[in-house]
Amino acid sequence: MDVDLGEGAQPGCRIMIKEQLPQGLYVDPYELASMREQKSKEILVQNEIDIEAPEYLSATHAIIVYLKPDPRHHGRFTGIVPVHVRYHRPTDREEAIALVTLPDPQLMIHCQENGPLLESWKLGVTQAPCSASNHSICSWLNVNYQNVVESLTLQVPVGQKKHVLAVVTVTLLVTILCCSLLIRAVWIHGEFEHCDEIPLKGSHEGSFN
């Protein structure tokens, strides 16, 4: 994501984005921790995330992305968030797709000095950590912005419920067939002690071979 502050950008300002990730997406906190160690990305997660749960058993969660200034353009900030998609429910519909929409994030700014231009941007103030590694709380100003792209929608492939009968039947048939073949092979080639092999003292033609 890129943020362009334009001419009003002052040095010493930091930009942060607060994004509400929908149920269908998640970030891996351990991946983020290793990225923080490598100083490549700074993303903060405030809630516990279950990284294995499917979409229908998960909740939305908020992430805070601290954007870095773009060295090539003054007033531009950029950031990348590695996001993973959860497994979604199989669908009844014809199209085997689930849609995940990423809502517009909140853009916030924190500057060392509050210039006069910034006063005009002020909408509301939020208390949030100053950076991913520094947990002291700063005051961040909410900023109105113009979104250049349409809202982002992700198409997630899902299974189709109409396949259920065929899949269950064929899977069980094939597995039972394989098991039967294996049982037959083991029965023929295996070394069993058969009931009739043990000689019975005093027995006569009554044994069953």
Next chain:
Amino acid sequence: MGPALNCGHTALFAVAFGVRVGLVFYGLHQDRSMPVRYTDVDYHVFTDAARFVTQGDSPYRRATYRYTPLLAWILTPNIYLTELYGKILFIICDILAAHLMHRILSLRGFDNWRACCYCSLWLFNPLPMTVSSRGNAEAILAVLVMATLFYLERRHIVKAALFYGLSVHMKIYPATYVVPIILSLQTDQQATKESNSTKWNDGYLKKDTCFHNCVRSFMKLVVRLLNQEVLVFIGVAGLIFFGLGVLFYCRYGWEFLDHTYLYHLTRRDIRHNFSPYFYMLYLTAESEWSSGLALAAFIPQSLLLLITSFAYYKDLTFCCFLQTAIFVTLNKVCTSQYFLWYLCLLPVVLPNLALTWRRGMVLLVLWFIGQGLWLTPAYYLEFEGQNTFLFIWVAGLVFLSINCYILLILISSYKKRELQPKTKTE
């Protein structure tokens, strides 16, 4: 001849160790310079869990840590010494497993050269090499299982039971070996035949029908199973398993049982994996049929395992190999790490298979084709986001069929070992 061949044997193992160490250092380089990491995610999970242990916390605070706390405890030097410690440990276990394979083959009468040839299938096999150097802990299980089989071969029951109890504590799958192991420890039939036949035949079970013969032989089996070796084995293994279980339960509570055992037993992973049941379980995940279907998958698998135990318990390594291969192939979840569980037994089993090299290569290529057929649609699903679920499902069934075919060939080409008599009856 002796010292020269021994030098060759040591050199072989040293080279295999060196290659693995090289891979570990290459992995370090790849982790630092390329976006796709060499080290497996699991290794980071182990290290994080070990970190929690060093801080006096529970290793289960690390999400997705689904192993025994013992592993985290063993890997605490990852935090105190170097993060490479775990990988080096796994590599050493890898080499130790090969050493035990060599010892087992020597016990069975193979000369050093032939034993080394078979061990090379593990020593220079890219799969265990990469798995251990990437930081997966499968090598530890391989060593424990090989040690169990080695000591059983030498009839050192207490040592075998020690390693067996430990291996079942670490992963559940060796529990399938208990039936063949117990059966292999039964008293020799020759010794008990004369004493038993008078007793039973003069009793009330005089009818000679099939059913009564079977009941008779079953009861004879039970009597043969109640001997000192079986009781010692069960006692020692049970002591280790339950002892460790109680120790960790007292320390970490229900979390320990849940993550180490229950998760694996009730696990129904709806994410794509090699198992033929994957798509079926994904589609029925929320329906009331899901437990019934899981059971439907479990019953044929168990029946097959039971029959295999009775068929091949006299050759424990082949029996365990078959058990594990069947277990992995028909399991509800299957990832590539599981293949190591039966691959480590292959070098010891191969000498008893009447397989030509050509046929063996055909089977190997077929096995890799089966994996490739699955990995292709899986890649498109995971990294390109295309809907390839049906392809993955079909590829899973094809892979199952290929595995089944390979197992059928192996079963039919098995030739009975010339066994040493356990007790001298003459």
